[in-house]
Amino acid sequence: MKRNISDLLDQYPAEDFDLDGKTPYSKSKIKEITMNTVKMDRPVKKFKPARLLIAAAAAAALSVSALAAGQLFGAGDLFQDFFQPEDGALSQSQVDAMNQLGQVLFGEEGGPAPAPATSNGATITPIAAIADENVYYLRLRVEAPAGTALPDLDEEHWYQFFDSGNYNESGLTLEPAEGAYPDHAYGVTEAFTVLPDDEPNDNRKEFVITFTNHSQNGIALNDGVSKVLTIHGLWIQDKYKGYTPVFTGEFQFDIGLNFQSQTVDLDAKGVSWTDEALDFTNTLEYLTLSPLSLSYCYHTTLPDNKYFGPAVSISIVLKDGTEFVPGYDTTQELLDYLQGYYNMGPEDILPLSGGPGPDTEGFFPFDEPLDLSQVDYVAFGDVKIPVSVE
Numbered sequence: 001m002k003r004n005i006s007d008l009l010d011q012y013p014a015e016d017f018d019l020d021g022k023t024p025y026s027k028s029k030i031k032e033i034t035m036n037t038v039k040m041d042r043p044v045k046k047f048k049p050a051r052l053l054i055a056a057a058a059a060a061a062l063s064v065s066a067l068a069a070g071q072l073f074g075a076g077d078l079f080q081d082f083f084q085p086e087d088g089a090l091s092q093s094q095v096d097a098m099n100q101l102g103q104v105l106f107g108e109e110g111g112p113a114p115a116p117a118t119s120n121g122a123t124i125t126p127i128a129a130i131a132d133e134n135v136y137y138l139r140l141r142v143e144a145p146a147g148t149a150l151p152d153l154d155e156e157h158w159y160q161f162f163d164s165g166n167y168n169e170s171g172l173t174l175e176p177a178e179g180a181y182p183d184h185a186y187g188v189t190e191a192f193t194v195l196p197d198d199e200p201n202d203n204r205k206e207f208v209i210t211f212t213n214h215s216q217n218g219i220a221l222n223d224g225v226s227k228v229l230t231i232h233g234l235w236i237q238d239k240y241k242g243y244t245p246v247f248t249g250e251f252q253f254d255i256g257l258n259f260q261s262q263t264v265d266l267d268a269k270g271v272s273w274t275d276e277a278l279d280f281t282n283t284l285e286y287l288t289l290s291p292l293s294l295s296y297c298y299h300t301t302l303p304d305n306k307y308f309g310p311a312v313s314i315s316i317v318l319k320d321g322t323e324f325v326p327g328y329d330t331t332q333e334l335l336d337y338l339q340g341y342y343n344m345g346p347e348d349i350l351p352l353s354g355g356p357g358p359d360t361e362g363f364f365p366f367d368e369p370l371d372l373s374q375v376d377y378v379a380f381g382d383v384k385i386p387v388s389v390e
Contacts, residue, residue, distance in 0.1 A: 074102070075102025075104055075130055076369070082195065082208050083098075097371045103129055105127060105128055125140065127139040127206070129255060136221040139195075141204065150204060157236055159194055172190060173229070185216035189212050223259075261290075263289060263295075264372055268378075275312070278308075289375065291370045294378070300360065310357060325364075
């Protein structure tokens, strides 16, 4: 996960921020604004598939024949092609971590796993899932009606599980059991990834749907509460936001059951770091690790303001010295950036007095799974918090 100085600016609003026509957005934010302006809703593809560096038998499980070969492999084996980095392969310990965390899902009616669903001649089958509190990855096999091909698409077209022009009728939903969360603090967003296909001209494709948790009050994606996924079909979207249906129907699966937490709560409560450039202190309330994400909450003494937030660098360092998640650059470098490009100093963006801002609480998912046993420490600013996994 590569993070730059300018990415810090993405965290803060810029309302009423007069910079003579300029805005201190990062390159990624500028790209996002540009893409939204030209109305291209293409979902972000996390990884470009690399060659699968495994034996021929395992390779069969990672193609669209995964359903047939799945009994031989765990969920981690079935997600290698999704998480595999462009510059190498996942380690066996990373795959093992996913096998322990995830599930192979294809089952039969009445069993613990959701059965394939068929509607109007099309069939969708949940194959495998990996989830923690914050993020949920679901691998699906889609079979269009006989005679309907699902080819690989060019750069100006992509598959979608909805029609944005009729989203109320066609939109994909993931709904918890009625009454499960009475405070109505539940909410997720989703993204879609098409997996490599060794037979791109037949009627089958495999996808990964990534659900990201935006719920509150401790609601988790792996809490064992029944959650019903409803899909109303498959569409092809073009760059002008035109949607062509491939097939429609109603496909439902309960994908919320039979998951367990594998988070590690670090001994981090009360750990503090002081930003010398702006003279504020952040103090941790908690810091937790899972193989898929890191969660955090910290208090700050930075006065509440609408221009600058209490960002702190959080990084994960493995026992071999590798930075699994590199931290942000320092606040001073960010201030130098603002000074150099916009002639702004701290006095231009921060109030001279005022109460501390709200707690900063959140998480970030990893680009690839983390073997917790290989973690040496998590750095909160310049403070090292050791990690011990039995």
